[in-house]
Amino acid sequence: MLTDRLTALRGQAREWGADFRTVALELDRDPDRVMDFLDLPGVRCMSTLGIPPEFGASPLTVGRHTFAEVTALERVIVLEGLARGDVGMTLAAPGPSMSGVLLEQLGDQGQRELFYRRLLEAPTWTCFALTEPDRGSDAGALATALREEGGRRMLSGAKRYVGNAVRAQYATVFARTRPGPLGVTAVLVDTGAAGYSAEPLDTLGLRGAQLGAITLDRVVVEPDRVLGRHLSPTRRGIWACLQVFNQLRPGVAALALGIAESAHEYLSEHRESDRGADRERIEVLGWKIDATRDLVYRAAAAVDATGDGHLASAAKARACALAEEVTLTACELLGPAARLTHPLLDKLVRDARGVEFMEGTRNIQYLNLFQGLLAGRVGARAQARLR
Numbered sequence: 001m002l003t004d005r006l007t008a009l010r011g012q013a014r015e016w017g018a019d020f021r022t023v024a025l026e027l028d029r030d031p032d033r034v035m036d037f038l039d040l041p042g043v044r045c046m047s048t049l050g051i052p053p054e055f056g057a058s059p060l061t062v063g064r065h066t067f068a069e070v071t072a073l074e075r076v077i078v079l080e081g082l083a084r085g086d087v088g089m090t091l092a093a094p095g096p097s098m099s100g101v102l103l104e105q106l107g108d109q110g111q112r113e114l115f116y117r118r119l120l121e122a123p124t125w126t127c128f129a130l131t132e133p134d135r136g137s138d139a140g141a142l143a144t145a146l147r148e149e150g151g152r153r154m155l156s157g158a159k160r161y162v163g164n165a166v167r168a169q170y171a172t173v174f175a176r177t178r179p180g181p182l183g184v185t186a187v188l189v190d191t192g193a194a195g196y197s198a199e200p201l202d203t204l205g206l207r208g209a210q211l212g213a214i215t216l217d218r219v220v221v222e223p224d225r226v227l228g229r230h231l232s233p234t235r236r237g238i239w240a241c242l243q244v245f246n247q248l249r250p251g252v253a254a255l256a257l258g259i260a261e262s263a264h265e266y267l268s269e270h271r272e273s274d275r276g277a278d279r280e281r282i283e284v285l286g287w288k289i290d291a292t293r294d295l296v297y298r299a300a301a302a303v304d305a306t307g308d309g310h311l312a313s314a315a316k317a318r319a320c321a322l323a324e325e326v327t328l329t330a331c332e333l334l335g336p337a338a339r340l341t342h343p344l345l346d347k348l349v350r351d352a353r354g355v356e357f358m359e360g361t362r363n364i365q366y367l368n369l370f371q372g373l374l375a376g377r378v379g380a381r382a383q384a385r386l387r
């Protein structure tokens with residue numbers, strides 16, 4: 001059961017999502033059209049979502065309710081509502097996004113100030129550059145190097161599949177200063193810096209996110225752009241990256257859930273046959289969506305309560321499986337040419353495949369979940385400890 005406050009937030013996010021639906025196919029055809037949609041209220045919400053109030057961001061307000069510091073559960077509710085309209089538009093919006101959560105983990109006051117002030121001045125895109133060609137799931141094997149050359153730190157390497165890489169004004173980039181798990185550091189890069197270049201990748205799904213390939217050719221990194229330099233090496237780099245994933249994983253689950261809801265709604269509106277068996281399948285999908293929403297919300301609440309992201313792995317895996325099941329069932333029930341005659345459904349099928357890879361595939365989520373079970377951080381042992 002949601003509180004009145006969260007119910008109001010959900011209603012508002014769904015309304016904003018309905019606007020996204022009207023532009024979903026245009027953005028899918030041409031991701032550069034995002035510039036025409038910056039005034040949509042949902043885009044404006046995303047452009048400042050997560051900026052701490054101390055930097056002067058106006059709090060998100062819905063009726064008489066104010067949401068100053070956004071919790072994981074509130075973020076999930078917003079993302080679900082927006083993605084129900086269009087997940088592509090949700091990901092295309094400017095804003096602090098993953099980089100903001102990383103700055104909250106690692107940034108000192110000066111770095112946070114620089115980053116957030118700019119985001120508040122004008123719509124500013126950011127990107128979070130971790131994945132490298134041939135090093136996706138195994139993020140710890142990253143090889144982008146941050147080296148001292150002639151008394152300056154230089155960043156060199158390649159990143160791939162990075163959302164908003166071409167649009168971004170700021171990139172948070174993970175690089176290696178030495179071998180081993182403690183040799184990874186994150187830096188804040190101005191994408192206008194010499195040696196930074198990004199190219200869009202042609203993708204089938206989530207085209208609004210405009211994934212990109214980044215080349216870093218001896219980009220100078222000033223000392224004040226090294227994130228976490230005031231923290232111990234164990235608290236920087238990969239550890240911080242895992243914290244960001246823990247915080248945001250329920251949100252990725254919410255995006256997949258939004259796709260499932262969207263396809264379910266579309267199917268309910270467009271089905272032609274009224275066969276009892278089909279009606280029953282659609283109804284069962286609705287129950288699965290409700291159950292998955294419950295899991296996603298519980299996972300977000302667990303992140304808020306303890307910071308633990310293991311239940312969120314279950315939620316992400318479940319929501320991605322459901323997004324595929326609902327979109328493919330919709331194709332089956334709408335007839336053999338469904339993907340040709342229903343372009344929006346075709347897009348939802350492609351988007352459901354895309355979200356599977358974001359922030360770790362299902363296999364990786366299962367590994368994380370089972371590690372959590374073995375460690376007693378999720379499941380009956382964890383619940384007993386909370387009681």
Ligand SMILES: Cc1cc2nc3c(=O)[nH]c(=O)nc-3n(C[C@H](O)[C@H](O)[C@H](O)COP(=O)(O)OP(=O)(O)OC[C@H]3O[C@@H](n4cnc5c(N)ncnc54)[C@H](O)[C@@H]3O)c2cc1C
Pocket residue numbers: 127128129130131132134135136137138160161162163206209211354355357358359360361362363364367
């Ligand atoms: C829409 C989208 C947005 C993205 N946004 C970003 C972003 O903003 N920033 C960023 O840095 N990256 C981003 N990525 C990249 C994403 O994080 C990677 O695609 C993901 O980590 C998987 O890596 P990979 O594609 O190299 O696949 P691989 O790691 O090569 O995996 C291929 C297959 O092998 C399986 N596999 C791999 N390792 C194991 C294992 N240990 N056990 C069992 N199975 C395994 C996987 O499950 C998968 O099925 C994005 C990707 C997508 C699709």
